[in-house]
Amino acid sequence: MTDIVSVDPRTGAPVETVAQETTPEELDAACGAAAAAAAPLAGLGRAGRARLLRAMAAALEADRDTIVALADRETALGPTRLNGELTRTRYQFELFADAIEEGSYLEAVVDHAGDTPMGPRPDLRRMLLPIGPVAVFGASNFPLAFSVPGGDTVAALAAGCPVVVKAHPAHPATSQRCFAALAAGAAEAGAPEGTVAVVHGQEAGAALVRHPAIRAVGFTGSLRGGRALHDIAAGRPDPIPFYGELGSVNPLVVAPGAAAARAAEIAEGVRASFTMGAGQFCTKPGLVFVPAGEAGRAVTDALAEAVAGMPAGTLLSEGIRDGFGAGADRLAAAPGVRLLAEGTAPDGTGWNAPVRLLGADAAAVTAETAEECFGPLALVAAYTGEDDLRAALARVPGSLTATVIADDADTEFVAGIEPLLRERAGRIICNGYPTGVAVAWGMNHGGPWPAATNVLHTSVGVTSIRRFLRPMTWQNAPQGLLPDELRDTPAARVPRRVDGRLEV
Known part of the structure; x- marks a missing residue:
């Protein structure tokens, strides 16, 4: 087995062995656990997932000093920059918790049965559902905001999707420490086993994209590496979406x-x-x-x-x-x-x-x-x-x-x-400069190829959650079969379009 070694970039010297490369058996177990966790995680509902995200944010904050020190030792980015990045990361979790409680991301629609100029229409109820387990590839340049606890992970968890993260080799110790905080938050919130996992190694990353349990991929990294993984995702017997941020001259x-x-x-x-x-x-x-x-x-x-x-x-x-x-x-x-x-x-x-x-x-x-x-x-x-x-x-x-x-x-x-x-x-x-990306509803962090593999979506901000959701319609369904958000008298109201009119 190959060691996963943490290196100090200021000296180029190895500091510690953090883990071993993930074996095929370990990868299969992590993906299997994520698949088993998908239904229970979705079953937590919006309130339960909001608790999960807030618990993860609190766990990261509680371990701030150690996480920042590890990240600085592995990246040389400096404690000031990294403290700001951890604050941003915590804010991402909290903002998404607020967003899923508010519920407009579901795009809920109710069209009652009735006559139309085309003829009779059945009762139709539509909203977005989690796509299933998501693979996330951590980025080298943002060990917190775009890595194990980064925006792709937050968006997928908010959507109700378990996450398996492929840790970046430039900061494996930071990745493990952040994973421990997320796992602690998941346990605190009562989330199912398999809600979040981390794997190591290049071969494990490729196998992760191939694994049949994985339903989508979020990636931030090089054009060469991203294109290789994109092709794996597209070449599966059941192709899956690959949301990659690759290269940009700006x-x-x-x-x-x-x-x-x-x-x-x-x-x-x-x-x-x-x-x-x-x-x-x-x-x-x-x-x-x-x-x-x-x-x-x-x-x-x-x-x-x-x-x-x-x-x-x-x-x-x-x-x-x-x-x-x-x-x-x-x-x-x-x-x-x-x-x-x-x-x-x-x-x-x-x-x-x-x-x-x-x-x-x-x-x-x-x-x-x-x-x-x-x-x-x-x-x-x-x-x-x-x-x-x-x-x-x-x-x-x-x-x-x-x-x-x-x-x-x-x-x-x-x-x-x-x-x-x-x-x-x-x-x-x-009249500004592009370095820096705000975590906000109005942000778009994407673009035409090769900046991203899909120009329709952002990888930053609340609407990035849309990547990990799929539409579902219920036709002429009894009230008891419908999700609460689509019932005539929901227990927790969300913004909905009812018979063509937006109700907030």
């Missing part, structure tokens, strides 16, 4: 008026955003468009000056460090691309890498040069006018975000490019 456009008015301010905002967390955010602006000419050069020069003085950043793992180096070198060697600035060279300790800033004309931007390079790198591309910019944007792959930095003088310019940005991204940011 173009940022600086409009001419804004560049002329506040070059230094914009340069600092871009620098802070693309180097945040050593460039390991899925919303990092990796491609920055500036106008050709004096105003754009002022932004680029200020950005290059700021980058030149930056220290090397610690990346999450050896694989990410090596992948960043290879990707940065490939981009720097692409036709028309040049190195503008580089930060302090790493000292050779741990998984460190220098900040890099590349430059090109917009005409040099292709699908290849616009690929995500996960780490502290950005490419600045100078456009000569709106047509040049639009042509370059049309060559940029789908992204999670697209950003516009503009002033009042740029109104027509922004109106001209906004429809194209809308086609290329799942969220448009105006």
Whole structure:
């Protein structure tokens, strides 16, 4: 059996053996337990699942100090960042608890029997039900908010789906500690055995997607790994939905008026955003468009000056460090691309890498040069006018975000490019920076391929629960057979559409 080893990225040295790779027998047992837990978990009802989520949030909070210390030791992200991430994670649980109590996510509909212009209509009652056990793949860059206790796990549990999480190898000790907190919360709330489980190892991850008990997959990670798992999910005898967040370059456009008015301010905002967390955010602006000419050069020069003085950043793992180096070198060697600035060279300790800033004309931007390079790198591309910019944007792959930095003088310019940005991204940011994703009803964290495998859904915010639900209609069913939410006199009312009218 292969050891699952926890490594300190600051030194590159192994610290402890956390677990063994999950065997096929152990994986089958975890998936079988999840399948057995599905009906009892759904049977807890909305109130029971709200108690479950709040108990899990409380268990995570009670173990905050240890969880944050472990996560810092395994990721080098720092206790300030990680405390904020744990607060966000706890809030996700609590927000979803409120949402399932409110009940609008069920999309409940009651159409009474009656005459219609088409003729008689039967009695129809429709709502969303849990899809069944869900596989979740933890992300490397957010050991709390997108990993074992992350948004995919919360959304699936809120929907009523047991979860089997494949722990990320970059933070196995954190994953185990968070799993222990979730398991304690589940026991406190009286949830069935098998409500949540964790597995380790690459082979276990592939087998998890293949397992017949699993009904959907949530994934955050690399394009290569996500595509491989997507193909496994699609190639099963019974294909299942694969909701993956894969790779995103997140173009940022600086409009001419804004560049002329506040070059230094914009340069600092871009620098802070693309180097945040050593460039390991899925919303990092990796491609920055500036106008050709004096105003754009002022932004680029200020950005290059700021980058030149930056220290090397610690990346999450050896694989990410090596992948960043290879990707940065490939981009720097692409036709028309040049190195503008580089930060302090790493000292050779741990998984460190220098900040890099590349430059090109917009005409040099292709699908290849616009690929995500996960780490502290950005490419600045100078456009000569709106047509040049639009042509370059049309060559940029789908992204999670697209950003516009503009002033009042740029109104027509922004109106001209906004429809194209809308086609290329799942969220448009105006006069802000894309790093950071709010947990809210209005958030969309998704986008066209390769940003995500399904453009119809978000992986963040309350509506992400929709991924793990399926519609069900009861026709001419007696009241006793119906879920409470669809009965004529429900014990707990939820927003419903009754005979075409929305009742809140």
